[in-house]
Amino acid sequence: DSGVTQTPKHLITATGQRVTLRCSPRSGDLSVYWYQQSLDQGLQFLIQYYNGEERAKGNILERFSAQQFPDLHSELNLSSLELGDSALYFCASSRSGTGANVLTFGAGSRLTVL
């Protein structure tokens, strides 16, 4: 157990729908990162929050949004889902949001869009 909790582990939904993925960071970590791993692809950075504020943005689609709440948990919202959104979504956390940083990853949420 890495200390980073992601729910749900698996999610199957239809095109056009909206889903919310949830992440609880490791205790004491202030920064949360979201990554997407599509089939046979590497980990693509989506977005980073630090202590409730957006810190960095990657190639995140406009249909996707995220936020970090005062208790530091984070949610990734995916809307108007398309088949190509099927992927593993990983959340990671770290103590700081800068510098030499080791990210601790959760087990991921597997999204299947039918």
Added chain:
Amino acid sequence: DQQVKQNSPSLSVQEGRISILNCDYTNSMFDYFLWYKKYPAEGPTFLISISSIKDKNEDGRFTVFLNKSAKHLSLHIVPSQPGDSAVYFCAASEAVTGKLIFGQGTTLQVKP
């Protein structure tokens, strides 16, 4: 624009031999590099890292080498064990945000 590249999708080695995984990067502003290991149905787990001020870092059977002039790093596993079979990701850290840019991964198979 792939800033971190792992050009070998897979590698197969015999138990007890050395495994060498390679990684190249393009952004000279990266100053911290990491290797993560990933088993199926699990998240990536941190393995070893190296700062740009060093050229080598060892942790047990794992050694990471950094060649800044070539923008190249490698992970050596000696001796390789069947339990090392996994996908290995190379990552580079952006100093300002701390976010990691990952390579595509190399699947290592260690045969008994």
